[in-house]
Amino acid sequence: MKIRKQQVSIVIPIYNEEGVVGQIYAQIRAVVDSLPHQFKFYYVDDGSDDNTVKEVEALAKKDRRIVLLKLSRNFGHQAALTAGLDIADGEVIISMDGDGQHPPEMIPQMVELVQSGYDIVQTQRMDDVQPFSFKKWTSSLFYKIINKISGTHIMPGAADYRALSRVALNALKSMPEYHRFLRGMVAWLGFSTIILPYQPVDRISGVSKYSISKMINLAINAVFSFSLVPLYIGLSVGGVFLLLAFLEMIYVLSFWVTGNTSTMAPGWSSLMFVLLIIGGTLMVLLGFIGIYVGLIFQEAKRRPVYIIRDEKNGK
Numbered sequence: 001m002k003i004r005k006q007q008v009s010i011v012i013p014i015y016n017e018e019g020v021v022g023q024i025y026a027q028i029r030a031v032v033d034s035l036p037h038q039f040k041f042y043y044v045d046d047g048s049d050d051n052t053v054k055e056v057e058a059l060a061k062k063d064r065r066i067v068l069l070k071l072s073r074n075f076g077h078q079a080a081l082t083a084g085l086d087i088a089d090g091e092v093i094i095s096m097d098g099d100g101q102h103p104p105e106m107i108p109q110m111v112e113l114v115q116s117g118y119d120i121v122q123t124q125r126m127d128d129v130q131p132f133s134f135k136k137w138t139s140s141l142f143y144k145i146i147n148k149i150s151g152t153h154i155m156p157g158a159a160d161y162r163a164l165s166r167v168a169l170n171a172l173k174s175m176p177e178y179h180r181f182l183r184g185m186v187a188w189l190g191f192s193t194i195i196l197p198y199q200p201v202d203r204i205s206g207v208s209k210y211s212i213s214k215m216i217n218l219a220i221n222a223v224f225s226f227s228l229v230p231l232y233i234g235l236s237v238g239g240v241f242l243l244l245a246f247l248e249m250i251y252v253l254s255f256w257v258t259g260n261t262s263t264m265a266p267g268w269s270s271l272m273f274v275l276l277i278i279g280g281t282l283m284v285l286l287g288f289i290g291i292y293v294g295l296i297f298q299e300a301k302r303r304p305v306y307i308i309r310d311e312k313n314g315k
């Protein structure tokens with residue numbers, strides 16, 4: 001093994017995690033203190049409006065290795081994580097949630113695997129033991145769909161708990177997109193990857209900060225930034241309708257050719273049916289195109305993914 005005293009950065013985005021940060025910090029310390037590496041902790045406060053910042057500041061007073069990055073408002077988990085990854089300066093960079101759901105006991109193994117040559121150590125949440133839950137069900141449905149329609153394979157249960165080598169992180173940092181789905185982006189990168197399964201732990205306290213709307217947002221970012229399939233759906237459905245119209249034309253013409261026009265029923269209901277189907281399909285497809293145009297518009301503005309209000313360095 002080359003450098004034993006490698007620097008390891010741990011990036012933790014936090015949003016309203018008061019009462020939790022101290023415990024997680026203690027858990028992480030209990031694991032990393034016996035390791036020979038130099039650790040640095042990057043807490044990214046994603047615009048919390050409770051005591052989270054104060055609690056991290058109190059920790060930072062005692063531990064000079066803690067860096068606290070405060071964003072100017074709540075930008076969302078993926079943006080906060082990006083902010084932390086952008087400033088982390090270690091040779092091995094680990095990202096994990098600040099709510100205790102990512103078991104810190106895996107850190108030594110993750111660091112070792114990066115040192116042994118893997119550029120990406122990706123953890124995978126094993127949900128099978130848990131009883132049915134809405135989150136688990138929507139998550140597995142989501143991965144089924146995204147893997148059907150996108151060219152990048154994104155592993156089901158992939159968590160934003162992973163270790164990256166410096167090379168892999170630099171590659172990730174070269175992807176400036178505004179709509180970020182880091183799990184997909186990391187999978188897209190390539191590099192030698194190893195997967196570590198883990199059993200999810202319950203949150204220490206507090207509630208999930210992923211509201212339904214945040215989950216939908218993440219799913220839309222993932223689907224539309226990793227796939228053009230929705231546009232192809234539009235194209236093929238449009239094609240089917242054109243074909244149907246063509247067939248209908250032949251059918252109607254056949255009445256004229258055979259001189260049977262008087263037997264043509266005044267088919268109001270079938271006409272309405274066809275109109276509604278075509279109208280509805282057009283709307284849906286326009287919606288797909290609208291989403292792509294909207295996303296392109298937002299990317300084209302080249303806005304930063306996050307804005308830093310303040311950086312407190314333990315040094």
Ligand code: UDP
Pocket residue numbers: 012013014015016017046074075076077078080096097098099101207208209210
């Ligand atoms: N988080 C964040 N900004 C947000 C939402 C969440 O920084 O807008 C943080 C949160 O504090 C936690 C991590 O991202 O450390 C994962 O969030 P959460 O535990 O709520 O997600 P879940 O585990 O329910 O998917």
Ligand code: MG
Pocket residue numbers: 097099101203208
């Ligand atoms: Mg969580």
